[in-house]
Amino acid sequence: MAAVAKTIKVEIKRQSSPDAKAVTESFEIPYRPNMNITSLLGEIALNPKTITGADTTPITYDSNCLEEICGSCAMLINGKAMMACSALVDKLLGAHEHGQQPDLAKTITLAPLSKFPVVRDLAVDRSVLFENLKAVKAWVPIDGTYDLGAGPKQHPQIQEQRYPLSNCISCTICMEVCPQFNDATGFVGAATIAQAKLFNMDPAGSVLKEERLRALAGDGGIQECGFAQNCVQACPKGLPLTEAISDMGRDVFVQQVKDFFTR
Amino acid sequence: MAATPRIIVVGGGLAGLSAVIKIAEAGGTVDLFSIVPVKRSHSVCAQGGINAAKDLKGEGDTVLKHFDDTVYGGDFLANQTPVKAMTAQGPAIIDLLDRMGVPFNRTPEGLLDFRRFGGTLYQRTAFAGATTGQQLLYALDEQVRRFEAAGKVKKYEGWEFLSAVLGSKGEARGICAMDLRSMETRTFPADAIIVCTGGNGAIFGKSTNSVVCTGSAQSALYQQGAFYANGEFIQVHPTAIPGEDKLRLMSESARGEGGRVWVPRDRTDKRAAQSIPEADRYYFLEERYPKYGNLVPRDIATREIFKIVYEDNMGIDGQPMVYLDVSHLSPERQNKLEGILEIYEKFVGDDPRKVPMKIFPGMHYTMGGLWVDFNQQTNIPGIFAAGEADYSIHGANRLGANSLLSCIYGGFVAGPKAIEYAKALPAQEGDGGHAAELQRQNGFNKVLINNPGTENPFKIWRELGETMTKHATIVRYNVGLDEADAKIVELLDRYRNVNLSDKSQWANTSFAFTRQLWNMLQLARVIVKGARLRDESRGAHYKPDFPNREDEKFLKTTKAAFVDDAPQITYEEVDTQYITPRPRVYTST
Numbered sequence: 001m002a003a004v005a006k007t008i009k010v011e012i013k014r015q016s017s018p019d020a021k022a023v024t025e026s027f028e029i030p031y032r033p034n035m036n037i038t039s040l041l042g043e044i045a046l047n048p049k050t051i052t053g054a055d056t057t058p059i060t061y062d063s064n065c066l067e068e069i070c071g072s073c074a075m076l077i078n079g080k081a082m083m084a085c086s087a088l089v090d091k092l093l094g095a096h097e098h099g100q101q102p103d104l105a106k107t108i109t110l111a112p113l114s115k116f117p118v119v120r121d122l123a124v125d126r127s128v129l130f131e132n133l134k135a136v137k138a139w140v141p142i143d144g145t146y147d148l149g150a151g152p153k154q155h156p157q158i159q160e161q162r163y164p165l166s167n168c169i170s171c172t173i174c175m176e177v178c179p180q181f182n183d184a185t186g187f188v189g190a191a192t193i194a195q196a197k198l199f200n201m202d203p204a205g206s207v208l209k210e211e212r213l214r215a216l217a218g219d220g221g222i223q224e225c226g227f228a229q230n231c232v233q234a235c236p237k238g239l240p241l242t243e244a245i246s247d248m249g250r251d252v253f254v255q256q257v258k259d260f261f262t263r
Numbered sequence: 264m265a266a267t268p269r270i271i272v273v274g275g276g277l278a279g280l281s282a283v284i285k286i287a288e289a290g291g292t293v294d295l296f297s298i299v300p301v302k303r304s305h306s307v308c309a310q311g312g313i314n315a316a317k318d319l320k321g322e323g324d325t326v327l328k329h330f331d332d333t334v335y336g337g338d339f340l341a342n343q344t345p346v347k348a349m350t351a352q353g354p355a356i357i358d359l360l361d362r363m364g365v366p367f368n369r370t371p372e373g374l375l376d377f378r379r380f381g382g383t384l385y386q387r388t389a390f391a392g393a394t395t396g397q398q399l400l401y402a403l404d405e406q407v408r409r410f411e412a413a414g415k416v417k418k419y420e421g422w423e424f425l426s427a428v429l430g431s432k433g434e435a436r437g438i439c440a441m442d443l444r445s446m447e448t449r450t451f452p453a454d455a456i457i458v459c460t461g462g463n464g465a466i467f468g469k470s471t472n473s474v475v476c477t478g479s480a481q482s483a484l485y486q487q488g489a490f491y492a493n494g495e496f497i498q499v500h501p502t503a504i505p506g507e508d509k510l511r512l513m514s515e516s517a518r519g520e521g522g523r524v525w526v527p528r529d530r531t532d533k534r535a536a537q538s539i540p541e542a543d544r545y546y547f548l549e550e551r552y553p554k555y556g557n558l559v560p561r562d563i564a565t566r567e568i569f570k571i572v573y574e575d576n577m578g579i580d581g582q583p584m585v586y587l588d589v590s591h592l593s594p595e596r597q598n599k600l601e602g603i604l605e606i607y608e609k610f611v612g613d614d615p616r617k618v619p620m621k622i623f624p625g626m627h628y629t630m631g632g633l634w635v636d637f638n639q640q641t642n643i644p645g646i647f648a649a650g651e652a653d654y655s656i657h658g659a660n661r662l663g664a665n666s667l668l669s670c671i672y673g674g675f676v677a678g679p680k681a682i683e684y685a686k687a688l689p690a691q692e693g694d695g696g697h698a699a700e701l702q703r704q705n706g707f708n709k710v711l712i713n714n715p716g717t718e719n720p721f722k723i724w725r726e727l728g729e730t731m732t733k734h735a736t737i738v739r740y741n742v743g744l745d746e747a748d749a750k751i752v753e754l755l756d757r758y759r760n761v762n763l764s765d766k767s768q769w770a771n772t773s774f775a776f777t778r779q780l781w782n783m784l785q786l787a788r789v790i791v792k793g794a795r796l797r798d799e800s801r802g803a804h805y806k807p808d809f810p811n812r813e814d815e816k817f818l819k820t821t822k823a824a825f826v827d828d829a830p831q832i833t834y835e836e837v838d839t840q841y842i843t844p845r846p847r848v849y850t851s852t
Binding site: 016017032034035036038039042045046047048055056057058060061062063064065066067068069070071072085086088097098119120121123127130133134137138139140141142144145147148149150151153154155156158159162163166167169170198199202204205 | 284285288299300302303304305307308355358359361362363364366367368369370371372373374391392394397398401402405406408409411412420444473474475506507508509511512602606609610612613675719721722725764765767769770771772773
């Protein structure tokens with residue numbers, strides 16, 4: 001007698017358009033070892049039927065690189081903000097070590113990030129982050145792209161501080177998990193503050209330092225941070241976010257004092 | 264014509280952003296189209312570094328040696344004029360990126376650090392940890408954001424290119440694109456367009472490429488009359504992590520920093536990798552290629568791993584896998600590889616700092632692409648191409664860390680050349696072909712969404728990927744290639760019977776995917792036909808039945824044209840004016 005086919009149970013919060021009502025659909029997907037959430041969503045596209053056998057549509061979600069470097073596929077997995085590509089099914093079902101068996105009685109739940117407008121299903125609009133990066137001028141204002149010779153020397157110690165900040169993949173998970181990131185505060189969020197620090201540390205980028213600090217002062221700026229530290233714990237790339245916020249908080253304060261006495 | 268030419272750039276990876284920056288800097292205005300927010304483009308996946316002969320290690324490296332390594336590594340199939348220009352510009356491009364704030368690794372004195380990569384004996388590769396592509400893309404993204412804030416660039420993120428709008432003389436007059444949210448299809452006017460849409464890994468199902476790397480835009484242009492060149496040259500990277508949904512790249516920099524590839528000498532050896540003593544390990548690349556060792560070019564390393572597994576039956580535990588070992592490296596060296604070691608740990612669950620990684624080759628890079636002249640212009644006037652989407656730099660095999668350079672070089676040429684072209688462009692006749700092209704695309708969309716068929720497009724795609732991986736990657740036989748073409752023709756036929764389970768008009772990702780699938784199938788035929796007709800072995804193209812390079816017959820660029828719904832192949836002479844082709848032998852020289 002053939003063994004009963006192993007399956008994974010998934011519940012997905014779906015929404016057909018920004019104004020539509022959210023509904024939950026349940027799926028049962030053939031189990032294979034070493035699956036991740038994006039391969040699981042791919043299985044639904046191959047056979048778009050719910051657990052009751054009713055026809056449905058493939059799930060809409062953002063994804064691109066599938067190796068946690070493009071920042072696209074952030075979503076709520078079992079209620080936690082994570083990247084879908086690096087969320088491994090076996091682990092989510094309790095098999096944390098090699099050789100452990102996943103608990104297939106468990107159900108995996110998927111939902112869109114909660115703090116951004118839903119586009120459809122698990123896809124949300126996170127363009128606010130890119131607007132914030134404009135506001136803090138997160139760039140080095142180079143003179144031009146023609147050959148102007150070598151850049152300034154930079155000690156490896158500076159590079160070692162800048163590189164981790166430059167690993168931010170704009171996934172917005174730090175914003176999702178932040179209690180202060182909401183419409184009431186208008187807080188820019190940890191990612192933007194970390195980028196401001198990155199460019200303030202660059203020898204040439206620091207020419208815009210004061211403008212960046214002023215952009216982070218006032219309502220929605222760095223003062224909104226409640227130091228819950230959720231951001232640094234949730235960041236999939238391990239950015240030193242709280243350190244960046246504290247450093248920038250000090251710099252913003254110094255700038256405000258300076259501006260108060262010179263203006 | 265217009266005092267301020269209007270240029271459209273399609274694709275926001277390194278090549279596209281480079282072109283945008285050059286145009287904005289010259290005072291032009293740009294509309295930038297990208298399927299994903301440009302900061303999420305596939306360029307972020309590049310890991311190991313970017314080549315430029317700055318000779319900061321006192322080894323006597325020169326741009327001419329970089330030029331020679333690139334041409335030799337590509338088995339002499341690349342036209343030498345653009346390769347020479349690219350390698351000459353390498354050092355200035357690195358300096359520019361440094362000035363843009365890329366956190367390149369540094370020497371104690373504060374200078375740029377360099378590592379060694381495949382196919383060279385020099386430390387020529389500048390790097391930012393093992394996430395160099397990400398860091399470079401971000402630097403260009405930041406510069407483009409600066410121009411965007413200044414009103415010189417308008418981004419259309421979440422729009423997909425469907426086709427070019429062609430005027431009465433067959434010249435570019437704009438593009439037709441689809442909003443991936445509202446599903447609205449529109450045409451946009453332009454005096455010139457630059458296509459920087461990357462590679463075509465999705466044609467092979469699983470690859471190291473990102474989801475958007477379907478080759479759809481290149482294929483659409485090929486079907487509109489553009490030549491597609493050297494399609495059969497597909498790079499299979501020697502070291503990828505096999506996965507359920509994709510093959511994850513394990514950068515050549517792992518070997519550049521001292522990583523070693525091996526299998527147990529005894530194929531029945533059941534011991535854990537760490538407990539197998541040195542004498543019982545077969546470092547087959549080092550033994551077979553004493554001079555280059557683990558850093559032979561990718562096509563060679565890939566074939567050796569393939570042979571170890573399938574001819575010598577020495578894969579780990581009889582599986583198609585070999586060890587890539589960095590566990591013996593110092594913590595400092597491992598630290599320089601942090602980004603990729605984290606990827607392995609996250610997706611496999613083992614710590615590669617302590618346990619050798621298990622890897623196998625995976626489809627990685629598209630050497631072929633849209634045919635372009637030395638100004639990056641395709642044979643369709645006003646359509647330019649740059650980066651992985653064009654065929655121009657890498658010949659029959661790309662050297663590691665040359666792709667980032669070729670993207671930036673290509674964009675830097677295409678941008679100014681597109682402006683030059685646009686300034687001399689006469690006014691269009693009538694509406695420039697906009698209404699007709701919009702009608703054609705809307706017609707296709709209407710048929711597709713209402714098609715009363717039974718075929719699931721994702722199943723067709725899976726079959727395409729399996730066929731292409733089996734017959735058109737590392738080892739190719741004519742009988743298999745014939746089988747593959749017959750299969751693709753069958754899939755094209757079944758496509759006509761496709762059924763979309765999602766018929767909605769909002770953020771319908773399966774609709775967009777199914778449109779891409781048609782283009783993938785057409786481009787797959789180009790790859791297979793080119794491979795079928797090229798009865799020789801050169802670079803990444805390897806036929807055991809024709810094991811030698813045949814310069815007399817095949818030192819030629821393959822050009823595919825879309826004629827009567829099928830690829831028609833012609834050949835063009837290769838520019839070899841600087842370096843005379845010589846045998847490519849890495850065992851000794």
